[in-house]
Amino acid sequence: MTTNETVFFRDTKPFDVLRTDVLPAAALRARALGRPVRIWCAASSTGQEPYSIAMIVAQMEAQLAGTEVQITATDYSAATIARARSGIYNQFEVQRGLPVQLLLKFFEPVADGFELLPEIRRRVTFEEYNLLHPFPASWQFDIIFCRNVLIYFDMPTKKDVIDRMAKLLTGGGTLFLGGTESTLGITDSVLRVQRHAAAVFCRPMELALHEHASNAA
Template sequence: MIQLHPQAFASTGAMGVIGALLEQRTGQQIAANRAWRVETALKPVLRANDLDTLDQLIGRLAADRNGPLAEAVVDALLNHETSFFRDAAVLDLVVEAAQALQAEAPGRRLRIWSAGCSMGQEPYSLAMLFEEAALSRGMLMPEIIATDVSAAALARARAGRFSQFEIQRGLPVRRMVSWFDSVDGEWIVRPELARRIVFRQQNLAKDPPPAGKFDLVLCRNVLLYFAAEVRTRVFRTLRDATREGGLLVLGAGETVIGQTDAFRPSDQFRGLYLAGDARVAPFRTCAG
């Protein structure tokens, strides 16, 4: 049974109001296994606004549901958990898949969309991998578009500034010193890497995808926060953005099976999902 702090929740209606605000703004729901985090997540917002309880916060929000306070509440409730090279084997597979796609269209620059990029660790990890692949394998550097619903997370991502704790999570020392500079206790991404990524704000539950078609779309550990009907809508958005024969990358606990007919498991790249007619092979044989 979930226990909520009585001083934080003077009425059970507070959770409903906060949950409705989050869902209205982002399409995400506060699942039962996340409810315990609400009080902790909102404590900084309460302190910053001289509030003692969530009921007081609800009263303040009632007067201005579209102001900066509402934005701060939503941002605090979003899960920004991420790290460099998260599930590194998956990212290596993405580079392998990109190489196969590139072989199908020599000379064409691939396009990659990192959806729900949080503070940028995923797209920066991809940029490092592709820069290294360009040097070692002669691959063309792809265009990388990274999006998130949170303006605050995107500001962090664009700044490319990471604490010692953040930089150490998943980032090998060799890459750290190659692609980041240490300044006043923080690590700042170098311009030659930062210029490889375009960051944009985008709400997966409501907004159209970035313009153009993508060869690879990464949407990892985001769909699990959506209700079924919203998830179906997001899958349509992801499919609309993916080139025929392109690939979708989901989180370890996510799948298209039983969720959508827009993608199917890839025979060539296990764990990735193919956009297109199931009767069409993912790629032509490149040998010979």
């Protein structure tokens, strides 16, 4: 079971944590290794979530000190992916969660509403993909967004998806779930970082590292 419900900067807290804590830390690690930061938005629907992240990255370019950020966004629906790639949203959609200053900065009016500028669209790679299928062996991510998706799965499927995602996280990697989603009673392959207001998870052996970084932020 799936849903296409999505808005820009949904719930806000995860994006605040991404901006102030998670992304700067991931960029520091990636820069030391001479590679890009890799972010995956699972079940990205019509693209508001990955484009929200792309706008944050664009605003943080100076802070990221030239570190490349690659955003992969996936959804099971080819039609939804095509819609996301267009980067065009109607008046109702841009009024849901998108700050006016970002609308003015990163969009331009078109006949059907508002179109994201190429500089934002090209930051995101959209792919058709079903979370229930095995993940490609080459996948490794510093940050995974899988928010408000697991609530539609039964318990065994939730455990399977979370466990497989945990294996994709790089050292120090972070998993974002929805604000009402929890792994308690499902799996211990990831643990919640208690210092964060958002639903942020990491692998158990790295919990102390994440909480120390959160305290320092």
